[in-house]
Amino acid sequence: MTPTKEATDRVQLVFTLFDADGNGYLESADFALMSDRVVAAVPSAGDAVKERLAASFRRYGDTLLTELDANGDGRISPEEFASVVLNPQRFDAAVDEFAEALAAMGDPEGDGLVARPEFVALMIAIGFERRNIGALFDAFGPDEADRIGVATWADGIRDYYRPEKSGIAGDHLTAGVSG
Numbered sequence: 001m002t003p004t005k006e007a008t009d010r011v012q013l014v015f016t017l018f019d020a021d022g023n024g025y026l027e028s029a030d031f032a033l034m035s036d037r038v039v040a041a042v043p044s045a046g047d048a049v050k051e052r053l054a055a056s057f058r059r060y061g062d063t064l065l066t067e068l069d070a071n072g073d074g075r076i077s078p079e080e081f082a083s084v085v086l087n088p089q090r091f092d093a094a095v096d097e098f099a100e101a102l103a104a105m106g107d108p109e110g111d112g113l114v115a116r117p118e119f120v121a122l123m124i125a126i127g128f129e130r131r132n133i134g135a136l137f138d139a140f141g142p143d144e145a146d147r148i149g150v151a152t153w154a155d156g157i158r159d160y161y162r163p164e165k166s167g168i169a170g171d172h173l174t175a176g177v178s179g
């Protein structure tokens with residue numbers, strides 16, 4: 001199956017953002033940096049929720065290094081990362097846990113809803129652009145109190161990684177982003 005153009009754009013953007021130290025490769029250090037930044041974005045979240053998210057970042061990084069480091073140099077090049085869209089089943093479990101943990105961070109009250117300020121804070125911490133973050137939140141159909149469901153967001157994250165999908169809410173994140 002050939003990934004959609006949109007799926008390839010989404011994955012390329014993830015590589016750029018997850019290369020937190022900007023050296024052109026994904027390494028364990030990048031996931032530690034990213035994890036610290038994102039966990040700090042919602043100070044009011046509980047310790048268990050924060051630890052879950054930190055663990056999901058470690059697992060995500062470990063999975064990438066296990067599955068994609070074709071030349072065995074301990075880091076993921078852009079070329080190695082591109083194959084993530086060819087074998088999505090290898091990443092389903094890690095993406096699933098990451099999706100659930102990130103969405104839970106946006107719900108510090110535990111009512112099953114994510115308000116816009118927490119959503120924006122977490123997505124800014126990952127590195128997405130503010131304009132695109134706002135468009136994504138709107139696409140998720142917020143209620144009158146400007147909140148979306150935790151499950152809606154988690155599903156949106158899973159969709160983001162699906163190679164066959166285009167025209168999804170997550171495509172707002174790549175709109176107008178170069179690279």
Ligand SMILES: [Ca+2]
Nearest residue numbers: 019023025030
């Ligand atoms: Ca790096």
Ligand SMILES: [Ca+2]
Nearest residue numbers: 069073075076
């Ligand atoms: Ca490598």
